[in-house]
Amino acid sequence: xxxxxxxxxxxxxxxxxxxxxxxxxxxxxxxxxxxxxxxxxxxxxxxxxxxxxxxxxxxxxxxxxxxxxxxxxxxxxxxxxxxxxxxxxxxxxxxxxxxxxxxxxxxxxxxxxxxxxxxxxxxxxxxxxxxxxxxxxxxxxxxxxxxxxxxxxxxxxxxxxxxxxxxxxxxxxxxxxxxxxxxxxxxxxxxxxxxxxxxxxxxxxxxxxxxxxxxxxxxxxxxxxxxxxxxxxxxxxxxxxxxxxxxxxxxxxxxxxxxxxxxxxxxxxxxxxxxxxxxxxxxxxxxxxxxxxxxxxxxxxxxxxxxxxxxxxxxxx
Amino acid sequence: xxxxxxxxxxxxxxxxxxxxxxxxxxxxxxxxxxxxxxxxxxxxxxxxxxxxxxxxxxxxxxxxxxxxxxxxxxxxxxxxxxxxxxxxxxxxxxxxxxxxxxxxxxxxxxxxxxxxxxxxxxxxxxxxxxxxxxxxxxxxxxxxxxxxxxxxxxxxxxxxxxxxxxxxxxxxxxxxxxxxxxxxxxxxxxxxxxxxxxxxxxxxxxxxxxxxxxxxxxxxxxxxxxxxxxxxxxxxxxxxxxxxxxxxxxxxxxxxxxxxxxxxxxxxxxxxxxxxxxxxxxxxxxxxxxxxxxxxx
Numbered sequence: 001x002x003x004x005x006x007x008x009x010x011x012x013x014x015x016x017x018x019x020x021x022x023x024x025x026x027x028x029x030x031x032x033x034x035x036x037x038x039x040x041x042x043x044x045x046x047x048x049x050x051x052x053x054x055x056x057x058x059x060x061x062x063x064x065x066x067x068x069x070x071x072x073x074x075x076x077x078x079x080x081x082x083x084x085x086x087x088x089x090x091x092x093x094x095x096x097x098x099x100x101x102x103x104x105x106x107x108x109x110x111x112x113x114x115x116x117x118x119x120x121x122x123x124x125x126x127x128x129x130x131x132x133x134x135x136x137x138x139x140x141x142x143x144x145x146x147x148x149x150x151x152x153x154x155x156x157x158x159x160x161x162x163x164x165x166x167x168x169x170x171x172x173x174x175x176x177x178x179x180x181x182x183x184x185x186x187x188x189x190x191x192x193x194x195x196x197x198x199x200x201x202x203x204x205x206x207x208x209x210x211x212x213x214x215x216x217x218x219x220x221x222x223x224x225x226x227x228x229x230x231x232x233x234x235x236x237x238x239x240x241x242x243x244x245x246x247x248x249x250x251x252x253x254x255x256x257x258x259x260x261x262x263x264x265x266x267x268x269x270x271x272x273x274x275x276x277x278x279x280x281x282x283x284x285x286x287x288x289x290x291x292x293x294x295x296x297x298x299x300x301x302x303x304x305x306x307x308x309x310x311x312x313x314x315x316x317x
Numbered sequence: 318x319x320x321x322x323x324x325x326x327x328x329x330x331x332x333x334x335x336x337x338x339x340x341x342x343x344x345x346x347x348x349x350x351x352x353x354x355x356x357x358x359x360x361x362x363x364x365x366x367x368x369x370x371x372x373x374x375x376x377x378x379x380x381x382x383x384x385x386x387x388x389x390x391x392x393x394x395x396x397x398x399x400x401x402x403x404x405x406x407x408x409x410x411x412x413x414x415x416x417x418x419x420x421x422x423x424x425x426x427x428x429x430x431x432x433x434x435x436x437x438x439x440x441x442x443x444x445x446x447x448x449x450x451x452x453x454x455x456x457x458x459x460x461x462x463x464x465x466x467x468x469x470x471x472x473x474x475x476x477x478x479x480x481x482x483x484x485x486x487x488x489x490x491x492x493x494x495x496x497x498x499x500x501x502x503x504x505x506x507x508x509x510x511x512x513x514x515x516x517x518x519x520x521x522x523x524x525x526x527x528x529x530x531x532x533x534x535x536x537x538x539x540x541x542x543x544x545x546x547x548x549x550x551x552x553x554x555x556x557x558x559x560x561x562x563x564x565x566x567x568x569x570x571x572x573x574x575x576x577x578x579x580x581x582x583x584x585x586x587x588x589x590x591x592x593x594x595x596x597x598x599x600x601x602x603x604x605x606x607x608x609x610x611x612x613x614x
Contacts, residue, residue, distance in 0.1 A: 198438060198442060
């Protein structure tokens with residue numbers, strides 16, 4: 001038993017390094033998507049103290065809109081632009097109709113409001129696009145579908161090209177967001193708002209503009225993850241689940257931390273794959289990916305309640 | 318001047334607001350009035366009446382002090398002007414606030430910042446996780462006059478506060494109280510303001526540092542022509558640096574006058590500066606005296 005837990009998995013890893021790399025690669029692909037979604041959560045949380053329960057359904061809604069528009073005969077690239085437009089309108093409507101009237105209410109009320117948004121979007125998506133599964137328009141978008149074969153250590157490593165594309169796009173988006181947050185006026189305003197609402201108001205930062213902006217960013221993130229995940233698993237309301245995978249990422253990385261979201265996402269993605277292949281399947285009969293991340297997050301929470309990278313609470317005495 | 322409330326105004330309010338508008342016997346007063354607050358009443362949470370008719374005016378290029386003890390309504394007055402009351406469930410229910418001849422009530426705080434009125438809040442309120450320089454840059458958020466102008470002003474702020482230049486790369490949360498106060502004032506300066514509403518800059522600072530900060534405020538006022546409305550508990554320091562002062566007591570202005578006169582006024586000396594030339598007074602006298610003062614106001 002001990003041998004199975006502590007020795008055999010590592011022996012396996014070293015015996016077939018190419019397979020280990022394959023596992024890590026697949027972990028990286030899902031990890032970077034988790035990280036992206038978690039970033040969406042973090043941005044909205046930091047700027048408005050709202051835990052955005054609707055992030056998951058926004059992924060579904062973006063993917064559905066994209067596929068739905070294409071089904072109406074709109075060229076694929078224009079579909080992307082239109083979907084971005086829809087996500088922007090959604091951000092404006094949410095700010096005007098939901099957030100603005102609720103300013104200053106307790107956090108829990110705003111959280112409940114996002115559950116309301118979730119239910120509304122589920123209904124709206126079903127009415128407009130129907131509830132049946134759809135196929136992501138991968139090829140039409142020009143995403144390559146072949147695979148790349150590499151031969152590290154004399155073994156075989158298969159990288160699917162759409163995964164490579166997803167990783168590159170997601171990484172670019174993450175880097176772009178980081179630059180945006182740290183180097184631009186608007187990005188600084190978002191971070192300032194996260195630190196001190198009143199002070200942000202006092203220097204003339206407008207809550208409304210920032211809120212629309214962060215919800216729109218969350219919408220862009222939803223679209224990118226929707227495409228990437230939809231290309232692997234098809235477009236259906238089940239896609240929402242990927243957003244819940246971002247919850248343990250947030251617990252691990254801390255709700256406030258942008259770096260935490262990125263590192264937490266990558267860690268969870270890779271660790272859950274490693275655990276599934278080397279421990280889960282041989283010892284527990286597989287399918288550990290559904291719960292592993294949550295258990296890991298619980299263990300982290302026991303020892304570091306603010307998460308591994310939660311923003312240090314600066315307290316002067 | 319006509320009372321803003323029209324005929325519905327109570328007699329005392331009319332008298333109050335008219336008293337405010339009489340020309341002030343000070344050298345500064347030939348200048349135009351920037352900000353005029355007429356008889357405002359502020360209610361928090363629909364029930365708590367905090368300001369009961371406060372009127373004051375801020376002349377261009379002056380330092381106007383708003384003095385009074387805890388809970389007198391200084392901060393509320395400033396927030397009513399800068400429109401930060403809303404996020405605290407406060408509301409201006411009566412009176413008017415006029416900036417450059419234009420009513421600025423119920424405007425977005427951002428709009429006021431663009432008009433040149435910015436508040437430095439009590440307790441500094443720096444953005445803790447941003448560096449000092451980033452904090453300063455957020456002050457320029459509403460500006461549209463290009464990077465070069467903003468950079469120039471950043472240098473200007475560093476000239477006034479050399480200490481901030483040394484700490485520019487550290488997170489504001491890790492700087493000292495004095496540095497945070499400088500950072501907050503510097504941040505306000507970055508918006509190229511015409512009027513700064515400065516709330517309690519002396520809070521929690523050593524006397525020496527208070528002196529230094531007030532000195533900088535004075536030189537900003539003189540060199541950049543920025544007007545200040547300064548809420549302060551430290552009456553002694555405030556009256557030395559200000560040109561004109563208003564004294565608030567439980568939501569009303571009980572006295573006003575040029576700073577030099579207020580400093581010599583026996584009541585102010587006794588109540589706010591802790592000095593009296595008649596020696597110790599019996600508590601009974603003080604009480605009746607105070608009561609009379611309140612009625613007068």
